[in-house]
Amino acid sequence: xxxxxxxxxxxxxxxxxxxxxxxxxxxxxxxxxxxxxxxxxxxxxxxxxxxxxxxxxxxxxxxxxxxxxxxxxxxxxxxxxxxxxxxxxxxxxxxxxxxxxxxxxxxxxxxxxxxxxxxxxxxxxxxxxxxxxxxxxxxxxxxxxxxxxxxxxxxxxxxxxxxxxxxxxxxxxxxxxxxxxxxxxxxxxxxxxxxxxxxxxxxxxxxxxxx
Amino acid sequence: xxxxxxxxxxxxxxxxxxxxxxxxxxxxxxxxxxxxxxxxxxxxxxxxxxxxxxxxxxxxxxxxxxxxxxxxxxxxxxxxxxxxxxxxxxxxxxxxxxxxxxxxxxxxxxxxxxxxxxxxxxxxxxxxxxxxxxxxxxxxxxxxxxxxxxxxxxxxxxxxxxxxxxxxxxxxxxxxxxxxxxxxxxxxxxxxxxxxxxxxxx
Numbered sequence: 001x002x003x004x005x006x007x008x009x010x011x012x013x014x015x016x017x018x019x020x021x022x023x024x025x026x027x028x029x030x031x032x033x034x035x036x037x038x039x040x041x042x043x044x045x046x047x048x049x050x051x052x053x054x055x056x057x058x059x060x061x062x063x064x065x066x067x068x069x070x071x072x073x074x075x076x077x078x079x080x081x082x083x084x085x086x087x088x089x090x091x092x093x094x095x096x097x098x099x100x101x102x103x104x105x106x107x108x109x110x111x112x113x114x115x116x117x118x119x120x121x122x123x124x125x126x127x128x129x130x131x132x133x134x135x136x137x138x139x140x141x142x143x144x145x146x147x148x149x150x151x152x153x154x155x156x157x158x159x160x161x162x163x164x165x166x167x168x169x170x171x172x173x174x175x176x177x178x179x180x181x182x183x184x185x186x187x188x189x190x191x192x193x194x195x196x197x198x199x200x201x202x203x204x205x206x207x208x209x210x211x
Numbered sequence: 212x213x214x215x216x217x218x219x220x221x222x223x224x225x226x227x228x229x230x231x232x233x234x235x236x237x238x239x240x241x242x243x244x245x246x247x248x249x250x251x252x253x254x255x256x257x258x259x260x261x262x263x264x265x266x267x268x269x270x271x272x273x274x275x276x277x278x279x280x281x282x283x284x285x286x287x288x289x290x291x292x293x294x295x296x297x298x299x300x301x302x303x304x305x306x307x308x309x310x311x312x313x314x315x316x317x318x319x320x321x322x323x324x325x326x327x328x329x330x331x332x333x334x335x336x337x338x339x340x341x342x343x344x345x346x347x348x349x350x351x352x353x354x355x356x357x358x359x360x361x362x363x364x365x366x367x368x369x370x371x372x373x374x375x376x377x378x379x380x381x382x383x384x385x386x387x388x389x390x391x392x393x394x395x396x397x398x399x400x401x402x403x404x405x406x407x408x409x410x411x412x413x
Contacts, residue, residue: 168329173394
């Protein structure tokens with residue numbers, strides 16, 4: 001398989017306007033991935049499937065990731081005048097990266113016998129703009145997994161033929177795999193409660209439980 | 212009847228019994244379970260009914276495909292909140308007298324999924340359970356032990372009086388309310404007439 005940089009430049013030539021980014025990976029596997037913008041996600045995926053060199057004809061896995069709002073800290077060296085003398089001082093700057101939801105596709109090629117290529121798409125935010133293009137028209141295998149992402153993370157896939165909840169029931173309101181999901185408080189007695197469970201146990205058994 | 216007199220009569224070739232004993236003897240040796248499995252415990256339940264453990268020795272090999280013909284519900288496996296109303300509905304459709312064995316850690320308490328959002332923390336929140344067997348999954352021997360425990364329980368039941376079983380008491384409920392799917396959880400999350408939270412005494 002070509003390197004990700006080559007694939008990126010070829011996509012940019014083939015799909016005009018597509019914004020592609022290579023997401024680094026610091027883990028031992030070092031498996032990097034392609035981040036595609038929402039507007040061109042479908043066209044890029046179609047090109048990846050149909051390009052004679054790449055021919056990614058098999059989506060083996062589709063999953064979702066929830067990235068909540070994160071506070072990033074970075075140390076910046078700033079020149080300041082302290083007591084009349086110019087000095088370099090390290091300052092800690094805090095920035096808030098707004099959260100988003102992400103869909104991750106693992107693509108393989110049966111024909112060319114290569115892969116995986118990791119394709120990512122991100123929503124604009126986690127609240128009201130949670131739409132992504134569905135890739136089910138390209139890979140039928142994505143249908144149930146996109147439904148599962150819709151169910152558990154709340155990403156709405158445009159163009160999905162049958163977008164319904166799949167694991168939870170239809171009237172269910174929440175998305176349980178999101179980081180800020182609050183589960184119903186149906187605590188039951190535990191013989192050795194600890195940490196969070198101990199806190200909940202104290203609420204349910206205020207007097208009787210001494211630990 | 213006096214045990215000594217009975218054994219004395221038996222030595223003389225006279226067999227004496229009571230209607231209650233005969234009735235319970237017949238019932239306890241023909242418990243037909245509902246062919247109903249939810250997760251990996253069901254595999255052990257199948258093994259228990261096969262040749263190696265041979266549940267047929269206890270008169271319980273006839274796994275019925277319909278709740279109308281079954282006496283015993285073996286809740287074998289994880290009861291998810293999505294499945295719980297269907298389990299209660301199946302139990303309601305069984306005819307009296309009916310019994311429940313909660314098989315495995317999940318069915319008795321939620322097991323390894325107890326802290327999860329999608330698993331019911333024990334089927335005894337909605338229906339009365341006669342025998343609980345722990346294990347993940349319990350071995351077929353444990354299921355056979357549960358059967359024998361249930362047989363002892365049936366054998367000890369009285370036909371009249373305060374201790375009579377539910378099916379002989381016209382005031383006792385035979386059906387239990389089926390929970391509804393709510394927006395965040397099952398409604399109600401438990402049936403307070405069947406299940407009360409444990410009281411911690413330390």
